[in-house]
Amino acid sequence: MAERVGAASVARPLLIDRRRVEAHLLSLPTLAALALALTALLGLLYLAQTSSLAITGYDVQELEAERARWQLRNDQLRLQIAEARSLDTVEREARLRLRMGPPERVVFVQQPAVPAAKSLASPPSGLRAAVETIQRIANGVLGWLSGEF
Amino acid sequence: MNELDERGWRLYVLFAVITGCVLILIARLVYIQVIEHGHFAELAAAERWRREAVPARRGVIRDADGAPLATTVAYEGLYADAAQIEDPAATANALSPLLGKPASSLKAKLAQRQAAPVLVQSGLSATTADRIRELNLPGLYFQPERQRLHPEGNLAAQVLGVVGVDGQGLSGLEAAFDADLAGKPGWVLAERDTGGDEIALGDRQSSPPVDGADITLTLDRYIQRTVELELAAAVERHRARGATAVVLDPRTGAVLALASYPALRFDDPDLFDSSRLPLYRIPAVDDLYEPGSVFKIVTMAAALDAGVVTPETAILDTGSFPYASGVVRNSVNWPPGMITMTLGLQRSSNVAAAYAGTTLGTRRFFDYVSAFGFGRPTGVGLPGEAAGLIKRPGQPGWDDYDLAANSFGQGIAVTPLQMASAVAAVANGGTLLQPYVVAKVAGPSGRRVYHPVVVRQVVRAETARKLTEMLVAVVEFVDGGKPRLSKVPGYRVAGKTGTAEVPTASGYDPSATIASFVGYAPADDPRFVLLVKIDEPKDSPWGETVAAPVFRAIAQQLLVYFRVAPTEGPGAGR
Numbered sequence: 020m021a022e023r024v025g026a027a028s029v030a031r032p033l034l035i036d037r038r039r040v041e042a043h044l045l046s047l048p049t050l051a052a053l054a055l056a057l058t059a060l061l062g063l064l065y066l067a068q069t070s071s072l073a074i075t076g077y078d079v080q081e082l083e084a085e086r087a088r089w090q091l092r093n094d095q096l097r098l099q100i101a102e103a104r105s106l107d108t109v110e111r112e113a114r115l116r117l118r119m120g121p122p123e124r125v126v127f128v129q130q131p132a133v134p135a136a137k138s139l140a141s142p143p144s145g146l147r148a149a150v151e152t153i154q155r156i157a158n159g160v161l162g163w164l165s166g167e168f
Numbered sequence: 169m170n171e172l173d174e175r176g177w178r179l180y181v182l183f184a185v186i187t188g189c190v191l192i193l194i195a196r197l198v199y200i201q202v203i204e205h206g207h208f209a210e211l212a213a214a215e216r217w218r219r220e221a222v223p224a225r226r227g228v229i230r231d232a233d234g235a236p237l238a239t240t241v242a243y244e245g246l247y248a249d250a251a252q253i254e255d256p257a258a259t260a261n262a263l264s265p266l267l268g269k270p271a272s273s274l275k276a277k278l279a280q281r282q283a284a285p286v287l288v289q290s291g292l293s294a295t296t297a298d299r300i301r302e303l304n305l306p307g308l309y310f311q312p313e314r315q316r317l318h319p320e321g322n323l324a325a326q327v328l329g330v331v332g333v334d335g336q337g338l339s340g341l342e343a344a345f346d347a348d349l350a351g352k353p354g355w356v357l358a359e360r361d362t363g364g365d366e367i368a369l370g371d372r373q374s375s376p377p378v379d380g381a382d383i384t385l386t387l388d389r390y391i392q393r394t395v396e397l398e399l400a401a402a403v404e405r406h407r408a409r410g411a412t413a414v415v416l417d418p419r420t421g422a423v424l425a426l427a428s429y430p431a432l433r434f435d436d437p438d439l440f441d442s443s444r445l446p447l448y449r450i451p452a453v454d455d456l457y458e459p460g461s462v463f464k465i466v467t468m469a470a471a472l473d474a475g476v477v478t479p480e481t482a483i484l485d486t487g488s489f490p491y492a493s494g495v496v497r498n499s500v501n502w503p504p505g506m507i508t509m510t511l512g513l514q515r516s517s518n519v520a521a522a523y524a525g526t527t528l529g530t531r532r533f534f535d536y537v538s539a540f541g542f543g544r545p546t547g548v549g550l551p552g553e554a555a556g557l558i559k560r561p562g563q564p565g566w567d568d569y570d571l572a573a574n575s576f577g578q579g580i581a582v583t584p585l586q587m588a589s590a591v592a593a594v595a596n597g598g599t600l601l602q603p604y605v606v607a608k609v610a611g612p613s614g615r616r617v618y619h620p621v622v623v624r625q626v627v628r629a630e631t632a633r634k635l636t637e638m639l640v641a642v643v644e645f646v647d648g649g650k651p652r653l654s655k656v657p658g659y660r661v662a663g664k665t666g667t668a669e670v671p672t673a674s675g676y677d678p679s680a681t682i683a684s685f686v687g688y689a690p691a692d693d694p695r696f697v698l699l700v701k702i703d704e705p706k707d708s709p710w711g712e713t714v715a716a717p718v719f720r721a722i723a724q725q726l727l728v729y730f731r732v733a734p735t736e737g738p739g740a741g742r
Contacts, residue, residue, distance in 0.1 A: 069369070076368025091312065092294035094241045101236045101319035106393050127733035 218360045223314065224351030227380035227611065229328055229341060231389040232422075236319050238328050238342070244297040244310045247285035248278050252307030259305050263288070266299050278307075285309060316342075318434050324392050324425075325432040326450045327385075327550065327605065330439065339448035341383065341606070344551045348609050351380030381611025386422035386604060391415055391696075394725050399429040399700075402718045406705035412451045412584050413722070416697045418592040418688060420620040421601030423548065424696060426452045426585070453546075453553045456581035457701065460668025461499075461711070462686045463577030464513060464521040466590055469635050470536030471509075471524035473598075473627035479510045479638050489519040492568035496522040496576065499667060510638045514645040516665060518576040525575025530561050533571060539626045540590040541600055542582055548603045557581035577668060588699040590626075591686050594639075595662070595694040598632040599625050636662050640691045654685055654716035656723050658734025662694075663687020663719065665711035670704065680704045683714035689723050695730045698722055 113119040229238040260275035267289050280286050316331040329340020337346035354377035359370030399411040415425035432447040471477045486504045489496040498518050512520025545553040573579040593600035602621040609616045639662035643654050666684040669676040684701040688694040705714045
């Protein structure tokens with residue numbers, strides 16, 4: 020008897036749970052619809068991501084092409100600068116626009132030596148030697164780094 | 169046979185036919201899918217995959233101050249695919265103002281039905297190309313195209329050289345340093361869509377291009393231009409066949425200018441025509457000539473250094489000097505009398521030079537000639553450099569008289585650069601330096617810096633000093649009250665004229681000479697050595713009247729350019 024009572028007391032909560040579960044369980048068609056929707060959603064996400072990547076890829080290509088066009092424009096401007104600085108252009112500008120001509124006479128003016136100012140400007144001999152040593156070391160290191168041979 | 173049997177027979181036939189067809193199809197499929205799989209897979213890949221070369225940027229050639237002399241710039245070429253252009257007339261009208269071409273000629277191009285796109289216009293600037301892009305006209309495409317351009321125009325064209333349409337150097341430095349300048353092209357292997365554009369998410373492999381190295385020359389564009397302009401004017405003035413000039417820094421051997429006239433022109437529409445091939449050469453290093461009296465500098469240097477003569481050594485100059493099988497004669501008939509070696513140089517006496525050379529002796533003379541660098545290329549680094557022609561004792565055609573003839577620059581062939589380099593050795597205290605035209609090559613893989621190279625001490629410093637004084641005396645020489653045309657007022661200049669005959673297959677051409685002058689200034693601390701050579705002037709045969717004024721005109725400008733103050737006369741010491 021005690022066993023039957025015990026069995027009943029155990030079986031009751033199980034029956035209650037099943038009902039509750041069944042009440043909350045979705046039907047198979049609903050599950051299928053949900054799975055389908057989820058799959059569609061994932062597909063959409065994948066498509067969105069893929070198309071977004073493709074668009075980004077084409078944007079990158081377009082930007083690369085634009086960079087190349089700017090590089091090209093830059094090269095052309097460099098050429099224009101070089102042409103503007105060419106001796107022919109400088110002479111043409113000097114002759115035609117500034118109305119300059121070849122000098123009839125060249126005068127050389129010798130600058131007088133200024134030993135006093137030089138001695139004031141130059142650092143003490145010990146410091147100068149140290150600066151020169153540091154410069155030599157720095158030049159050596161820079162030469163080594165730049166691979167000059 | 170009943171009706172059923174007859175139908176069965178037909179069914180068998182039909183079955184056999186169908187089975188046969190299926191077997192044929194299967195066989196064909198096996199052939200395509202299995203046996204020829206590789207071939208068709210390749211075709212499919214070729215349809216989808218395309219490998220494109222990515223050109224490397226060709227290096228820039230700069231002058232000593234870094235000014236670009238040759239550079240590569242990309243422009244855009246406009247192409248049209250007629251099949252995609254619905255209204256050629258409207259497209260032509262839209263393009264006409266941007267391209268500056270009449271619409272009718274553009275329409276004719278746009279209407280051409282060809283398999284490949286038609287080139288409408290090449291060399292479009294980025295601005296013009298962008299304006300055309302904004303029009304969104306169908307059937308138009310742009311293709312970048314690289315051009316080798318020269319911001320300084322035709323300056324030093326022969327030295328720089330020509331680049332072919334394939335981007336390969338054909339002459340000059342462009343050819344000699346092509347491996348450095350060209351760089352290494354890259355490539356892109358990518359999946360393409362039907363339009364030929366790269367698929368953004370497709371597979372892609374690539375190798376980036378390695379740009380070419382930039383080259384810095386020792387040439388100075390100002391000096392080069394000055395020399396070129398003066399040479400062109402001299403050729404015009406004397407109706408000469410051509411002219412060549414070399415400017416060297418005697419302290420380093422650096423070539424400051426190397427010019428010729430007539431010269432290659434980059435703007436020549438027939439630049440790649442075979443008739444222009446002779447202009448691809450660099451006469452200063454490729455062409456040989458008999459130096460004539462300027463070679464007396466070498467003879468005198470050797471004789472002084474060996475101690476067989478001094479500047480004061482006196483001989484009797486009767487106008488002729490019999491030696492071996494021949495007789496040396498002076499070009500100018502001076503009154504017979506005693507002359508020193510210095511006066512011999514001043515008068516350009518062949519007799520004095522022959523005396524010095526023959527007194528020195530054959531072996532020592534040719535030892536000095538070789539020591540000065542004649543008979544072998546200088547190694548300046550330019551293509552096609554000639555070694556020169558020196559006939560030595562024992563060689564076919566040698567005659568003992570050749571020693572006397574060689575002493576005054578006859579019967580020997582040198583390049584202008586060799587001659588200038590030998591005189592530079594005298595200007596440099598007797599030390600011969602190797603001339604060089606490239607100072608630095610700098611690229612992605614490192615850089616090479618070219619430093620002056622001492623070849624040898626040819627003559628003692630004391631000999632060089634004595635000879636310099638003799639050459640100053642040559643320029644200072646007053647002939648009949650008239651100063652020499654090479655004299656640069658205010659400066660001590662050392663130099664020597666040359667008037668050489670032009671050898672032909674049947675002897676010397678009596679109607680043609682090569683007038684030349686080589687000198688350096690200031691004589692006491694030379695900043696440059698300048699050789700001027702005018703080929704076959706028509707109005708005067710003499711180096712003194714044809715080449716010396718050109719030397720003076722260039723030297724005057726160079727001394728101002730180098731900011732060398734005059735040491736004599738009214739401008740000195742201010």
